[in-house]
Amino acid sequence: MIEVFMVTFSELNSRIVHDYVAKIKNEIYEEEYYNPFSETFYLDEKRFLLALKPQKWTLLHECIEDSILDGLNYALKKNGYDFYERIYRDFDIYGVKYVQVVDELRGTSHCDYLISKYKEEVCPRLVPSIFNILFSDRSTMRQFNRIVADHISKLSEKEYPEYLKKDGVMKRNNYWPKWLREALNRREQGHCAAPGCQKNLTGMLANGNEQAIDHIVPLNQGGVNDPTNLQMLCTDCNQDKGGNNDYTSDMYSLYW
Template identity: 30%
Template sequence: MIDSIMRNPFLHLRDLEDLTLDGGIHDFLPPWQKDSALHKFVRFVADDLLMSDSDGPTRVRFDSDARHPEWILPVDAAMINYGITSEPSFLIPEDPTPKVTARSTLPPQHEDPHFVENACYEHLLELRVSQAYGELLARIADEVFFVMFMNRRALANLNKFLATHVDDIDPSFLEGEDRELAALFVDEGELKRSRPPTWARRAVFYRDRGRCTNCAADLSGLVDSFPAANYDHMIPLARGGLNDVTNIQLLCERCNLRKSDKITHPSNQYRRWY
């Protein structure tokens, strides 16, 4: 599951637009949330993967009794794997539809040819509002964040996607329904600049190893360890970029000035660990 999200987070999504529909994008607008854009995105992808079963339920084997194997849903397997629960919340029922034979005269007990799918789906709907399910999504988001935060290009792609939706927001339309959201904007499709807090500057400083991601100038000897001038919005605010820890990178002041409001590919030169 984690692997498939990491390999290509956009691949599985049939309904990526749902993320931003019906004001979904509004959750991303408040500046510098520790629950970053990537956390929100991963929860959305994981939820989509866990809840979608186009060809009937995906089965994971649960017990070790070879003669009477029990089958559970991937969501239960994941919860047990993370230690959120110890027992599955649901066993996939057997298909009770009797085999139709030429001699059979009895009417079938179950008219519903989708009995198993429907039983699983109903269970998932119930499970989806549980606290355990929320905890599962949070654990998956933390795990994916841990690895993906290193990958500036992947983060820039996510922010570029979100920016296309921020870009469409006209704050004067928001005024009536949500003054607080409208106040975050400086102009149509452009959020106000907001200084990254220390935790965000520290995280990005250590991720980028204290060097300009463009020219590798060493920024660690500066008097102020995390000067705000060295933090660049990969997707500029003027282009719908977010004030989010996943949207900033270290640049020296010279490179930052030169880049200005352009969208450039973040460097894919990663420094060796040793």
């Protein structure tokens, strides 16, 4: 029996989550008034490991958390204690216990305390909720991974031999865990994600259709093994797509 954990927006404030979803999407698509991920994205050892092998905390989780904390830090520096009430409100919504300070004690140390508290006690619940909504949109995942690929494609194997197969190309991950296959099947609603296909892959309605995990942005174009860069295709579409195309689709099965 597969155990599925559900998160309800009755316990997570839906307005906060959806406001951040809109903000992150604007950053991914480089909309005006937002810091684009193409300028703020960076690679360090932790992110290289995420790019090399699929994990439940993904590259996008990392970027979402950075965006949230950078935004809060900027607002605190710009508005000072006038912004404290906004953070206190979020703490109250998420049931976080915190210390308020009187006016004469407000300052840098309290700002650092608020950011640290937000990262430790709010982000672990807020970030996955934002991720869940964004991950369901394959086109946004493709755009995000084009940004990641732009960084990967500029790297040399000599400098990063443990991560790269050759210049600008990540090593291929050859094992896909069960939780990942189940997640992709749920997102794809049991159908091939290629444009114009939509073959049923569950084996219930269309016996004999095999499935394959595909890199949306191919490895030889700077793609990574992060779950955000993966989709489920039928074997025919996977073979047709090859390593030179980064297409996906916005097609999903109707409920009725």
